[in-house]
Amino acid sequence: MQTRAFFAACVVGCPPLALAAAVGTQAEALHWLRQPGHVVDVLLVDLGLPDGSGLEVIRLAARLHPACEPLVISMFGDEDNVLASIEAGALGYIHKDAAPDDIAQVILDMLAGASPISPMIARRVLAKYHAAAVLRPPPVRVAVVLESPSLSPRETEVLGLMARGFSYAEIAKLQAVSVHTVQSQIKSLYAKLAVNSKTEAVFEATRMGLLRE
């Protein structure tokens, strides 16, 4: 309750932002999202809701409102929860203990095309793509063809620098690009992760015989 009120206050306290709604349970959130006319630009979701996981809320929002940009409220920003959220469709995360100004700034940055990422998550993403490249299964013919996006060399380089602890600004300087470009690359990377998770699901479903060729 306090957290919800705190985040609601942060949004309300930032003039460019407007609070659409604040609910306390998964059921309320799903119900609100299904209502016609309920469209939001940004969705702040805590994973540990009293009646279920916030991941379901993110998935529904991503499905019903593709333009909506979900942000996960995380206590620790730990990689397991953040990655699961990203794969469900989240485009970033925000620390529960962040200062009010920082919270508003993260929302605004994301709307402007940026997504936060920690070195640990960058490392995990690199490892995930590396393992996928090494252990990529033989191609299968499926009825629904989904491209499994791979990392571009520039994205790999950015992730590598992220994993070594460099900031956006330092990476931008090293690569002679703008900070905004680096931030956009991370955001697009998040979208790739979400697509990848869907592709993997299709592959798994095909392998298990749930989908016909």
Added chain:
Amino acid sequence: MRRLLLGFLCWLCWGCASAQPQPTLPEGLQALRNAQVTVTVGSRTSQSQQTLPYLWDRQQPGQSGSARFEVGFSLPKTAEVPYGAYFLRLGNTYEVWLNGVLLQRKGDLQGLDGADYAKVPRYVAIPAALLHQDNLLSIRIHADVGRRGGLAPIILGPEAVVMAHFVTEAVMVDLGTYLLLLFGSISALLLLPLWLTQTEPVPGRPGLVRGDRLYLYAAMAEMVFLLRLGNNVIERPPLPWAWWNALNGVSLGGWVFFTVLTLLVAAGWDRWLARPWVWAVFWAVVLSGGLASYASIGWQQPLVLTLWYGALILVLVPFGSVYLVAALRRPVQRSHLVMAIAFAVNVATGAYAWCIFRFGDAYGQTAMLAYSNRLFGVALGYIAIRRFWLSRVQVRDLIDHMAQRIADKEAVLQQSHQQMDHLVREQARTDERTRILRDMHDGVGAHLSTAIRQLQSGKASQAEVLYTLRDSLDHLKLSMDALHLLPGDVTALLANLRYRLTPRFAALDIELCWDVDALEPLTRLDGAALRQLQFMLFEALHNVLQHAQAHTLWIQAKALPEGGIRLQITDDGCGFDTHLPLRNGLLAMHERARVLGVVLTFYSAPGCTEVVIEMR
């Protein structure tokens, strides 16, 4: 037992009485049995009409001499085909004349103690041109004492028929002897390797083994019997006849000697072999055999040899009977019984042979003992095969037993491994729990208790309490991050530390200069060691945040050329006096460096403070 002996004696008497062979001759042959005999012994000559066979040792006991046999025969008409004469025994040396023409000569009729041509049957070819309707066959022999010289009935007829008869009776007898020699040689050659390879423990000498004596004694018996058997076909011995005969006597005694030893071992009566008098008897049998045989010819006393044979039979019959009865009642093994039967048959055959050769007219017959002795070979073959079979069964049982034991051991080992794995996992869980508890105690717990004390004292400002609580939360986040660090990944540790503390530096407006290479993992740093390093770095950065009043912070991580990593944290703050007693935080850093086995150095002066950690 009495009935057994009585029956044996009756059979023996019957053998003596029926020893005279009267074979039915094939059609076309005739047996010439009546001869006019002229015998010369020394200077005395006598003439008589005799019925063949003429047994020299029986007719002229203990004397050597010569004899001429005149045998007349008539043919219905003049012969148109060659004839032949067959002599089952002829000699010791001889000449065969027909109608005044010499047909065949073997040896010197005047010589003494020469070659013995009477051992094997003889065939003499008679050309048809020499035959008339009435003919006179003149046979001259020289016979030595004790060598079973003389003349058997003469079988006469057309060459083809006589030759067929000769082949049937005589050649087969010779062939039988050679076959027996061959069989005996093979047996001896098989038994000796068995003796060498089949070992048994030496009683009372732990750890020592010896060859199986059963096979050794049997092989020796076989070899001395070969010597005895070989005498049947040796016409010119390498020794004087008396000594040669003595050697034959020794070989017969030796055969008895080793056969009885074999029997004792087969029956498990080895304890008798430990008694000296038993060996004395054995040697007496061997030596007396030689002596009696020498006396038979050397001293012209064949009766001595006859008596020796008789004495030997008198000893062996009761022994064989006792042995057979014991084997029937309580056979040690089936092989014991087989050996007993073989021995009983041999004793009976030997006694029968003694009877017919020494008292009967079995002239030219082959001693059946040579054949009956083969029963020992069969029995020993049976023993060897049975022992191999038993050994095979034992080996198979042993292998099965060993396989079962190995399987049991493997099961126990697998169980031990499972327990060990369980213990290792349990230990790992305990270690991890201990580490987390220590982290909570040193990190979050310590900061929370500090915050409580700050609030209780009422002296701390809100900013100070907030600072303490932020420290607590940062510690908690770092503890969470440490759970995901790969062993030795110092780069990730530094990157994460920066990520967590950047808001703090930004809040104090401290510029951060980051110079961290992509470092190879330092594998000796496990999870716990990385956590210690994380605490050290956190403490160093905490000092910068809280005490240094710095504007710029440099964090550098480089790989050392000789391997390892060098971390350097530099700030441009106010510095501190390194000569003063260290604060708790710095003392803790030193303690952690000692535990980690890394080199920690401080340099501080106003405007420049360096903390260097070198890890190899």
